Amino acid sequence: xxxxxxxxxxxxxxxxxxxxxxxxxxxxxxxxxxxxxxxxxxxxxxxxxxxxxxxxxxxxxxxxxxxxxxxxxxxxxxxxxxxxxxxxxxxxxxxxxxxxxxxxxxxxxxxxxxxxxxxxxxxxxxxxxxxxxxxxxxxxxxxxxxxxxxxxxxxxxxxxxxxxxxxxxxxxxxxxxxxxxxxxxxxxxxxxxxxxxxxxxxxxxxxxxxxxxxxxxxxxxxxxxxxxxxxxxxxxxxxxxxxxxxxxxxxxxxxxxxxxxxxxxxxxxxxxxxxxxxxxxxxxxxxxxxxxxxxxxxxxxxxxxxxxxxxxxxxxxxxxxxxxxxxxxxxxxxxxxxxxxxxxxxxxxxxxxxxxxxxxxxxxxxxxxxxxxxxxxxxxxxxxxxxxxxxxxxxxxxxxxxxxxxxxxxxxxxxxxxxxxxxxxxxxxxxxxxxxxxxxxxxxxxx
Amino acid sequence: xxxxxxxxxxxxxxxxxxxxxxxxxxxxxxxxxxxxxxxxxxxxxxxxxxxxxxxxxxxxxxxxxxxxxxxxxxxxxxxxxxxxxxxxxxxxxxxxxxxxxxxxxxxxxxxxxxxxxxxxxxxxxxxxxxxxxxxxxxxxxxxxxxxxx
Numbered sequence: 115x116x117x118x119x120x121x122x123x124x125x126x127x128x129x130x131x132x133x134x135x136x137x138x139x140x141x142x143x144x145x146x147x148x149x150x151x152x153x154x155x156x157x158x159x160x161x162x163x164x165x166x167x168x169x170x171x172x173x174x175x176x177x178x179x180x181x182x183x184x185x186x187x188x189x190x191x192x193x194x195x196x197x198x199x200x201x202x203x204x205x206x207x208x209x210x211x212x213x214x215x216x217x218x219x220x221x222x223x224x225x226x227x228x229x230x231x232x233x234x235x236x237x238x239x240x241x242x243x244x245x246x247x248x249x250x251x252x253x254x255x256x257x258x259x260x261x262x263x264x265x266x267x268x269x270x271x272x273x274x275x276x277x278x279x280x281x282x283x284x285x286x287x288x289x290x291x292x293x294x295x296x297x298x299x300x301x302x303x304x305x306x307x308x309x310x311x312x313x314x315x316x317x318x319x320x321x322x323x324x325x326x327x328x329x330x331x332x333x334x335x336x337x338x339x340x341x342x343x344x345x346x347x348x349x350x351x352x353x354x355x356x357x358x359x360x361x362x363x364x365x366x367x368x369x370x371x372x373x374x375x376x377x378x379x380x381x382x383x384x385x386x387x388x389x390x391x392x393x394x395x396x397x398x399x400x401x402x403x404x405x406x407x408x409x410x411x412x413x414x415x416x417x418x419x420x421x422x423x424x425x426x427x428x429x430x431x432x433x434x435x436x437x438x439x440x441x442x443x444x445x446x447x448x449x450x451x452x453x454x455x456x457x458x459x460x461x462x463x464x465x466x467x468x469x470x471x472x473x474x475x476x477x478x479x480x481x482x483x484x485x486x487x488x489x490x491x492x493x494x495x496x497x498x499x500x501x502x503x504x505x506x507x508x509x510x511x512x513x514x515x516x517x518x519x520x521x522x523x524x525x526x527x528x529x530x531x532x533x534x535x536x537x538x539x540x541x542x543x544x545x546x547x548x549x550x551x552x553x554x555x556x557x558x559x560x561x
Numbered sequence: 562x563x564x565x566x567x568x569x570x571x572x573x574x575x576x577x578x579x580x581x582x583x584x585x586x587x588x589x590x591x592x593x594x595x596x597x598x599x600x601x602x603x604x605x606x607x608x609x610x611x612x613x614x615x616x617x618x619x620x621x622x623x624x625x626x627x628x629x630x631x632x633x634x635x636x637x638x639x640x641x642x643x644x645x646x647x648x649x650x651x652x653x654x655x656x657x658x659x660x661x662x663x664x665x666x667x668x669x670x671x672x673x674x675x676x677x678x679x680x681x682x683x684x685x686x687x688x689x690x691x692x693x694x695x696x697x698x699x700x701x702x703x704x705x706x707x708x709x710x
Contacts, residue, residue: 148635155667155675160635161624226618228632262572286611288696289597292631293590328568335571342579346586355704356629357600358593363702365589429704433630433638508707511637512674 115463117188119195124464125205126181127457131540133174133212134450138529138536140167145526149519158220165219165231171445172229173212176274178453179310180208180247183267185460186317187251191258196250204246211239227291229299230281237281244275262331263313263320266338270309277301289357296352303449304348304373304415308341311411311452312376315384318404318459323391333383337376344372351423355432363425370423377416377448380408397462397469399476399542403455406479410447410486418443418490430505435518436497443490446483454479454539461543471542478542482535489528496521604698612685613692620679627710629701636674638710643690643697645708652694659693660686 115121140163147153147160154163188195195201215236218224224231232240248271255264280297316334320327350366384405395401418440422431431437462469496518503509503517617623625636648655663686666676681689 151674152671155677159625159675159677161621161633161677164624164633164635165621222621224621226621226623228623231621231624262568265572286614287597287601287606288614288628288692289600289699290594291614292629293594293597332566332568332571335568335575336566339571339575339578342575343582346579346582347589349586353593355701356631357597357699357701359596360702361589362593429706432704433627433632433634435634438634504709505706508709510709515674 115185115189115460116192117194119198119201120185120188120460121464122195122198122201122205123181123185123460125202126177126184127461127543129205129209130174130178130181130453131457131543133170133177135536135540137167137170137174138533140170142526142529142533143167145522145529148522149526162219162222165224166216168229169212169215169219169231173208175445175449175453177205177208177212178449178457179271179274179307180204182310182314182453182456182460183247183251183271185456185464186267186314187254187264188258190261190264190317191255193254193258196253196257200246200250204243204250207239207246208243211236211243225284227284227295230295234282237278240278241275244278248272248275261327262334263316266309266316266334267313270306270313273306273309274302277306292356293353293358296349300349300352301346303444304345305342307449308345308376309338311407311448312337312341312380314452314456315380315404315407318400318455319384319387319391321459322393322395322397322401322404323387324393325387325391329390330387333379333387337379337383340372340376340379344369344375348373351425351428354425354428367424371420373423374412374416374420377408377412381412384408397459397472399469399472399479400455400459402476402479403451403458406483407447407451407455410443410451410483412447414440414443414445414447414490418494421494430501431497434497434500434504435493435521436501439490439493439497442486442493446486457543467546471545474538475542478535478539480535481538482532485528485530485532485535489525489532492521492524492528496525600700604695606695607691609688609691610695611692613688613690613695616681616685616689617692620677620681625676628696629699630704636676638705639693639696640699640701641697641705641708641710643694645710648694648697656687656690659690663689 143154143158144160144163144167147155147163184195184201215232218233219231223233225233230237251271252268255268277298280294283294285291285294312334316330319325320330347365348370350362351370352366353362354366385408388401388405422428422436422440458475499521500514500518503514504511622628622639623632626632627634627638627640629640630638642659643649643655646655646658660683663679663681667678668675
């Protein structure tokens, strides 16, 4: 860490980690409701718990992105942040908005559109938060050095804000509602979020492998090019069965198949850089998360996405547990692991600790990754069986669900393992390691 | 790729290509929206359908059910529930059956997924049914494959 103002990232990392635990906790509650349906059914119905689970995820990932940007941008732009104070105000406003939304949900106050359940005033507050953020980081970049990483990162962050505006549009025609709902949801996670992901990975590669910036930045442009060339028209894979013209089946199938390419390129990129750099960076845990991120994103977003993206296959699997399987592994691989990679890299620098609790952090990596992987397999098998029974045999929905009980129990087990892993990750980041504490005790008498 | 492609060439391809694909996307969506609007003539969103959609949202139905395959996968698909309840053959019985079903929740049966009790008036129930009926008439390219949803 070279600039004092990078410290504001710590607020965002801490807030994000807190919400991460809440998100996974609500996930375990939902997994329990699925297998024990009367659990909390009066107090906390499935739909309310579900909106908290998904909203907590989205908010903490965004909060993590903000933190990543506040850490990365001063270092790339080689100048202090335009206004650290504004960044702190923005953090508290965002956290307040998130808390208000969750408390409101518990009292059934929401707008009732999937993922965009926030009441209007919270949506507007999010726009204000985004504007404060964009103002701050854009001015910082404008007064400092402009690199490919800051260019791509800013484009991604501006894109997030611009496409969020479509959440304010809710036509009474359900088809049009869905068409533009995807402009937020798809153009975020399969569009501009990928720019943030690639930019942050590129930054981590420069810092940890020592490979020349020119090489990394060229890769970055190639990756984000592949992401948007495939991802924009790839939106078509959501337009198959919602009342849109049939030509989207061709466009969606072709372009969303190509969406695998940027994720594959990211795997090649990260492994090549680490291999070429040949440097052993002391923060092994951060390197593990960075490599894990590209690999898990490739499987979760790339392979599991391709699995059901072709129109004739999607005709049978659409809206089954196959979608849920893909959703979990993709979000974990691409965006959870990206954030944790950056937190693991940046927090020791901000807190002026040696890279600490490496072993515990890496245990967190393996347990959480195993948990999410097992969950993905359980849901994939459940989804394949469901597709066959319900969509081919034409069996009734609830009858099919009863037949999937074993898979749902396995998913709950995997979810509990995931929760344990997440607690380890948070613990390892928040609490100084033993080596560090021992070092401090040993060092004191000498001072 | 060291010599074939320079960094500035990669950058220009990225910006140019993104603009190109985004323009195509916007054009196609504009065309699709015009076909949806044309459909609106023969299959209008009446005030009752619009009110029904609002009731659907007020109770966050999509966070358990799916509609045209999108939602929470916890409860049955409702895009074609009108058809499943026999609305095409006997609209009046289907309407009464749907309304009675919603009024009867939660079932309280042990070991069965519970639908919460929603305070919905009889008029609102009719609007909700109008919305579900409208949705079942959308041209979804023959999705879902079976009436089971």
